[in-house]
Amino acid sequence: MAGSSSTPIIFFSFLAIITSFLTIAVLPATVSATLFTSSRWIVDYKGQRVKLACVNWVSHLEVVIAEGLSKQPVDAISKRIASLGFNCVKLTWPTFLATNDTLASVTVRQSFQSLGLSESIVGLQSNNPSIINLTLLQAYQAVVYSLGKNNVMVILDNHVSKPGWCCSSSDGNGFFGDQYFNPDVWIKGLTRMATLFNGVGNVVGMSLRNELRGPKQNVDDWYKYMQRGAEAVHSANPDVLVILSGLSDDKDLSFLANRPLGLTFSGKTVFEVHWYGFSDGQAWKSGNPNQVCGSVVNNMKRQSGFLLEKGFPLLVSEFGVDQRGTNVNDNRYLSCFMAAAAELDLDFALWTLVGSYYLRDGVLGMNEYYGVLNSDWSDIRNSSLSQRLSVLQSPFRGPDLSQFSRHKIIFHPATGLCLLQVGQLGPLKLGPCAQSGPWSYSSQTQKFLTLEGSYLCLQVDELEKPAKLGIICRPPNSQWDTISDSGLHLSSKTLNGTNVCLDVDSSNTIVTNSCKCLSRDSTCNPESQWFKLVDSTITRK
Ligand SMILES: *[C@@H]1O[C@H](CO)[C@@H](O)[C@H](O)[C@H]1NC(C)=O
Ligand SMILES: *[C@@H]1O[C@H](CO)[C@@H](O)[C@H](O)[C@H]1NC(C)=O
Ligand SMILES: *[C@@H]1O[C@H](CO)[C@@H](O)[C@H](O)[C@H]1NC(C)=O
Numbered sequence: 001m002a003g004s005s006s007t008p009i010i011f012f013s014f015l016a017i018i019t020s021f022l023t024i025a026v027l028p029a030t031v032s033a034t035l036f037t038s039s040r041w042i043v044d045y046k047g048q049r050v051k052l053a054c055v056n057w058v059s060h061l062e063v064v065i066a067e068g069l070s071k072q073p074v075d076a077i078s079k080r081i082a083s084l085g086f087n088c089v090k091l092t093w094p095t096f097l098a099t100n101d102t103l104a105s106v107t108v109r110q111s112f113q114s115l116g117l118s119e120s121i122v123g124l125q126s127n128n129p130s131i132i133n134l135t136l137l138q139a140y141q142a143v144v145y146s147l148g149k150n151n152v153m154v155i156l157d158n159h160v161s162k163p164g165w166c167c168s169s170s171d172g173n174g175f176f177g178d179q180y181f182n183p184d185v186w187i188k189g190l191t192r193m194a195t196l197f198n199g200v201g202n203v204v205g206m207s208l209r210n211e212l213r214g215p216k217q218n219v220d221d222w223y224k225y226m227q228r229g230a231e232a233v234h235s236a237n238p239d240v241l242v243i244l245s246g247l248s249d250d251k252d253l254s255f256l257a258n259r260p261l262g263l264t265f266s267g268k269t270v271f272e273v274h275w276y277g278f279s280d281g282q283a284w285k286s287g288n289p290n291q292v293c294g295s296v297v298n299n300m301k302r303q304s305g306f307l308l309e310k311g312f313p314l315l316v317s318e319f320g321v322d323q324r325g326t327n328v329n330d331n332r333y334l335s336c337f338m339a340a341a342a343e344l345d346l347d348f349a350l351w352t353l354v355g356s357y358y359l360r361d362g363v364l365g366m367n368e369y370y371g372v373l374n375s376d377w378s379d380i381r382n383s384s385l386s387q388r389l390s391v392l393q394s395p396f397r398g399p400d401l402s403q404f405s406r407h408k409i410i411f412h413p414a415t416g417l418c419l420l421q422v423g424q425l426g427p428l429k430l431g432p433c434a435q436s437g438p439w440s441y442s443s444q445t446q447k448f449l450t451l452e453g454s455y456l457c458l459q460v461d462e463l464e465k466p467a468k469l470g471i472i473c474r475p476p477n478s479q480w481d482t483i484s485d486s487g488l489h490l491s492s493k494t495l496n497g498t499n500v501c502l503d504v505d506s507s508n509t510i511v512t513n514s515c516k517c518l519s520r521d522s523t524c525n526p527e528s529q530w531f532k533l534v535d536s537t538i539t540r541k
Contacts, residue, residue, distance in 0.1 A: 033153055033201060033202065034201075034204070034239045035050055035204045035241055036241075036267045036268065037241070037267050037268060037270060038267075038399050039311040039399065040307075040308040040309075040311055040314070041313060041399045042313045042347060043399060047399065048399075049395050049397075049399060050087075051087075051345070051394070051395040052087070052088050052153070052347035052348065052349070053085065053086050053087050053348065054086060054087075054089055054153075054155060054347075054348065054350070055084075055086045055088075055090070055349060055352065055353045055372060056092065056317075056349050056350065056351045056353060057081075057089045057090070057091050057092070057353045057354065058352060058353075058357070059091055059092050059093055059140060059143065060092040060159040060163060061165060061357060062115060062163050062164055062359060063111050063115060063117065063120075063163075063358050063359060064093075064097055064106075064111060064136045064163045065108055065136065066091065066140070066143045067356075067358060068355065068356075068373070069123075069124055069128045069131060069143075070119070070122075070123025070127060070128075070358065071123060071355070071377035072377045072378065073128055074128055074142065074143055075150070077146075078146045078152055079150050081147070081150070081152055081353065084372065084380070084390075085390050085393045086152065086350075086393070087151075087152065087153055087393075088154065088155065088204070088349070089147055089153070089154050089353070090154075090155045090157045091140075091143065091144065091147075091157060092158075092159035092210070093140060093156060093157065093158060093193065094161060094162060094163040094164075095158060095161040095162075095180075095185060096161060096162060096163060096189075097136060097137060097163070097189075098137075098188075098189040098193050098196075099185050099188050099189045103136065103163075104136055104137040105135045105136075105137070106135065106136050107133055107134065107135055108124065108132050108133070108134055108135075108136065108139050109121060109132050111136060112358070117358055117359060119365075120358045130142070137196075141196070144156075144200060144202070144203060148200065148201065148202035151202075152202065153202050154203045154204065154205075155203075155204065155205040155207055155241075155317075155349070156193055156197065156205070156206045156207070156240075157207045157210060157317070158186070158189065158190060158193075158206070158207065158208060158209050158210065160173045160180075161173050161182075161186070161189075162180040166210060167210070167211045167213060167249065169213050169215065170215075174211075174216070175213060175214045175217045176216070176221050177216050178216060183225050183228070186209070186229065187228055187229060187232050190206070190208065190229055190232050190233050190236075191232050191233070191236045193206065194206060194232070194233045194236035194237035194240065195237065197237065197240075198236065198237040198239070199239075203239075204239075204240060204241060205242070205243050205270065206233050206237070206240045206241070206242060206243065207243035207244075207272055207317060208230065208242065208243065208244055209229070209245060210245060211245065211249045211274065212245060212246065212247050212248075212249075212250065213247070217247050219247070219259075222246075222255070223259070223261060226261065227263065230242045230263055230269070231263065231264060231265075234268060238265070238268075241268055241269075241270050242270070243270045243271070243272050243315060244261070244272065245271075245272045245274075245317070246271070246272075249274060249279075250273055250274040250317070250318070251275070251279060251303060251304070252304070253271055253273065253303060253304045253307060254303045254304075254306075256271075256307065256310070257306060270313045270314070270315055271313070271314050272314070272316070273303075273315075273316055273317070274316070274317060274318040274319070275300060275316055275318070275319050275337065276319060276320065276330075276333070276351075277321060277327070277329045277330040277332070277333030277334070278330075280292070280296055280333075282329055283296070284332040284333045285332070287522050288485075288517060288519055288520055289332045289336070289486070289522075289525065289526055289527070290484040290485045290489075290517065290519060291485045291486075292332070293332075293335075293339075293485070293488065294485030294486045295485070296333075296336065297336065297340050297486075300340065305344060314344075315346070315348065315349065316347070316349070317349045318349060318351045319337060319341075319348065319350065319351060320350050320352060320370045321333070321370065322369045323370060323372070323382040323385055324382070325382070332525070332527070335413040335414045335527045335530055336413070336486065336488075337413075338389075338392065338411075338416065339413040339530060339532040341392055342391070342392065342396060342411050342532055343532055345395060345397050345534075345535075351370055352370055353371065353372050354371045354373070355368060355372075355374050355376065355377045355381065356368055356376070369381075387416065389416065390416070391411075392416075394434075396536045396537075397535055397536060397537045406535045406536070407437060407439060407440055407452055407535075407536060408437060408438065408440065408441050408449075408533045408534060409433055409437050409438065409534050409536045410437065410439055410449070410531050410532075410533060410534075411433060411436075411531065411533075411534045412504065412530070412531055413530055413532060414504075414527040414528060414530060415430055415504070415508070416433075418431065418432070418435075418436030418437075419436060419437075419439075419510055420435050420436045420437070421451070421469060427466055428458070428466065428467055428468070428469065428509070429508050429509055429510060430510070437451065437452065438451075438452045438453075439452065439458075440452050443482070446473070446479065447480050447481060448473045448480070449480050449490075456469040457469065457471075457473040457478050458480065459473070459477050459478050460478075460492045460493065460494050460500055461477075461494075461512070462494055463498055463512065463513070463514070464513055466509050466510060466511050467502060467510045467512050475493075476493035476497060477492060477493060477494060477495050479492055479493075480492050480502075483515070483518065484518045484519070484526075486530065488529075488530040488531060488532060489501045489502075489515055489526070489529050489530070489531075490502040490531050492512070494512075499514070500513060500515070501513060501514070501515035501516065501529045502531055503528055503529045504528050513529070515529065516528075
């Protein structure tokens with residue numbers, strides 16, 4: 001046996017040497033970060049938590065080229081992603097890039113030309129001359145390598161089959177058996193991509209398919225094909241996390257509650273969910289924010305959040321808002337989302353990095369108001385919003401620290417800040433969550449919010465006055481309840497029994513005011529009074 005196979009082995013290693021030589025010549029050193037799962041956490045080889053704080057970068061539209069390369073050098077974009085605190089990109093790709101060799105070998109220039117995008121060619125030529133003559137598949141690889149060189153991890157996201165904007169339920173890309181969604185072709189595409197990126201250290205995950213949907217969707221086929229897809233990816237590339245999305249536009253994984261997915265491997269399976277303001281239509285705008293937040297979060301926990309308790313990581317692989325801050329539905333959703341994302345300490349991928357598209361839905365240079373970058377990709381679109389969201393990028397908890405007693409931080413989702421004492425004797429203000437507390441709170445017993453390591457507890461002074469810290473902790477003015485359907489109001493009483501809620505004034509000082517729009521009223525906005533007691537075991541930086 002050994003003798004008969006020696007020739008092919010030598011031949012193979014000769015090829016391998018040549019290939020790795022070429023690889024070294026072309027590829028810079030990249031981060032190597034094989035990830036695993038440990039119960040609900042994504043961890044590195046030491047078992048330490050790696051929180052995926054990703055941003056979506058679109059590369060699945062008709063041109064099949066990562067967006068923005070006509071505006072900025074790829075390396076500058078990668079560097080900006082890292083400087084914004086994201087450790088990961090979810091990079092989308094259409095199946096046909098991997099299964100249609102004719103498409104894969106079209107050059108970037110030809111792809112723009114065929115769509116009449118001459119301005120983009122000029123832009124690409126000046127910003128990314130090393131990419132303009134590459135094939136589409138090589139250009140995709142070049143983006144992955146640039147991210148790796150800048151220590152940014154990548155999730156390869158199979159977004160559609162046929163290149164183009166996603167997702168309608170009748171676009172032929174929605175479910176197994178749809179016009180463009182042949183399961184065998186899909187498996188072939190997944191296998192090819194998994195193989196192509198085997199050994200590329202910064203590619204840490206592959207999501208099998210974006211937003212399954214449409215009239216054909218059903219649970220039995222989900223198990224049948226997702227299992228095949230997961231096994232195919234794992235056998236072609238055992239290093240990557242295998243990320244599985246649910247039904248109904250990736251909102252629904254509830255079927256997994258009673259029927260587990262049988263896989264031959266373990267320690268690599270992650271589920272993903274999408275959660276936008278518009279996932280619930282205009283409910284946020286037309287309803288009372290406390291009631292909508294309460295019911296939407298309960299729904300989310302029933303449809304996907306329960307997987308955390310079943311011992312699987314859950315990646316919110318799409319969420320985001322109109323960054324202009326003018327969409328009331330989005331704005332109300334975002335505060336509620338942030339409270340839940342902090343509470344559950346979810347891994348995430350923000351939609352989207354993209355400032356504008358070469359061509360989307362037939363519109364040239366379409367501006368992306370959900371984009372982190374502005375339309376010419378030169379700067380952040382909304383720095384205060386990006387700052388606010390950045391609180392989610394650091395972990396609150398992790399598997400390695402779970403044996404220590406948990407303390408709380410008091411998180412204010414409307415600002416992304418936390419409640420803290422300024423100086424030893426200073427006022428209570430909102431500030432960086434890393435400096436918050438630690439607080440302790442027991443919902444069963446006294447309900448005091450105590451600054452750990454001190455005798456000081458949070459107290460009501462008077463209505464519409466700053467809250468204070470005191471050492472004589474007793475009811476009624478030191479006792480705090482979480483109230484309203486959202487559970488996001490912290491309520492107490494003044495000494496003479498008036499109900500108050502914790503609030504923030506215009507200078508970010510913590511005050512106590514009358515509780516706002518606890519129910520029914522859909523016109524008023526309670527967000528300034530929304531606080532979440534978040535478990536935290538990690539000393540945050
Ligand atoms: C493959 O891609 C080429 C180039 O885009 C296209 O003309 C052709 O129709 C594609 N073939 C299939 C089977 O989709
Ligand atoms: C790309 O190809 C064109 C010809 O199609 C050539 O003029 C140009 O110099 C090439 N650019 C690079 C950077 O190789
Ligand atoms: C950024 O978003 C906030 C709301 O989060 C909004 O008030 C503000 O006007 C936005 N700024 C810009 C420059 O769009």
